[in-house]
Amino acid sequence: MNRAEPLLEINGLASGYGPIGILRAITLSVRAGEIVALLGSNGAGKSTLIRTLCGLLTPSAGSICWLGRDIAGASSQSIVAAGLVQVPEGRRIFPNLSVQDNLLLGSYRRGRAARQANLAAVIERFPRLGERARQAAGTLSGGEQQMLAIARALMAEPRLLILDEPSLGLSPKMVDTLFELISQLHRQGLAILLVEQHVAQSLALASRAYVLENGAMAFSGTPAQLLASDQLRRAYLGV
Ligand SMILES: Nc1ncnc2c1ncn2[C@@H]1O[C@H](COP(=O)(O)OP(=O)(O)O)[C@@H](O)[C@H]1O
Ligand SMILES: [Mg+2]
Structure with missing residues (x-):
């Protein structure tokens, strides 16, 4: 696929929880193979935007185009099946199921052969998960x-991987491992929408960034443009 081609294009999106409007007039795009950082303080609406993209919340206005098709209002299962896959805030693994069963659930829509091939591929990438395949997932470290x-999420064969604050609660060493993994997935061609509080590390990987403030986009541009704004640098990098 051409790297410049848009995978995801959101225009004029509004969303929230029932009658409570949170997001308004959201415009955002992600092209194939690109890392896009989605920044914003606590409560700005980042997770709400991701939940809307993934079909867990229904937008009240606007469009969400995925591979040229409007998926606003589509079911979350069909959105995952189309290759738009999130790792939710707080991980949401099943603690009482084994590591292997957690992995297989990521691929439950695929045939048996594809599922086993995906399992072998992720275990090759994450050997520790292979070593702990039969252990209950809740016994793993953070x-x-x-x-x-x-x-x-990789078991679902994503075209775009959305990571919602993946480093939350991790040790500094694990944060480095995580960013190395993100960089490796990117080098292999995966597009990533990254929500992170480690702003400097995220901007070092991202080709573009968006900043959400109180449910609206306050900035979109390159990391260099963001860093050139004193106001945004102070608000999001504290420098
Ligand atoms: N389930 C919910 N019901 C009602 N309001 C919610 C719910 N979840 C989040 N919110 C509100 O939506 C706003 C945005 O939250 P969220 O998307 O989680 O922000 P962020 O991920 O940027 O920290 C906040 O004001 C939050 O209180
Ligand atoms: Mg959030």
Whole structure:
């Protein structure tokens, strides 16, 4: 696929929780193979935007084009099947299921052969998950659980991987491992929409960034443009 081709294009999106409007007039795009950083303080609406993209919330206005097709209002299962896959905030693994069963759930819509091939590929990428395949997922360390959550998303064969604050609660060493993984997935051609509080590290990888403030886009542009704004640099990097 041409790298410049848009995978995801959101225009004029509004969304929220029932009668409570949170997001308004959201415009955002992600092209094939690109890392896009989605920044914003706590409560700005980042997770709400992701939940809307993934079909967990229904937009009240606007369009979400995925591979040229409007998916606003489509079911979350069909959106995952089309290759738009998120790793939710807080991981949401099943603690009482084994590591392997958690992984297989990521691929439950595929045939048996594809599922086994995906499992072999993620275990090759994450050998520790292979070593712990039969262990209950809840017994893994925080860092291993985050790797499991990402591995489970990869089992779904994403074209765009959305990571919602993947480094939350991880040790500094695990944060470095996580960013190395993100960089590796990117080098292999995967497009990534990254929500992160480690802003400097995210901007080092991203080709473009968006900043959400109180449910509206306050900035979109390159990391260099963002860093050139004193106001945004102070607000999001504290420098
Ligand atoms: N389930 C919910 N019901 C009602 N309001 C919610 C719900 N979840 C989040 N919100 C509100 O939506 C706003 C945006 O939250 P969120 O998208 O989680 O922000 P972020 O991910 O940027 O921290 C906040 O004001 C939050 O209180
Ligand atoms: Mg959030």
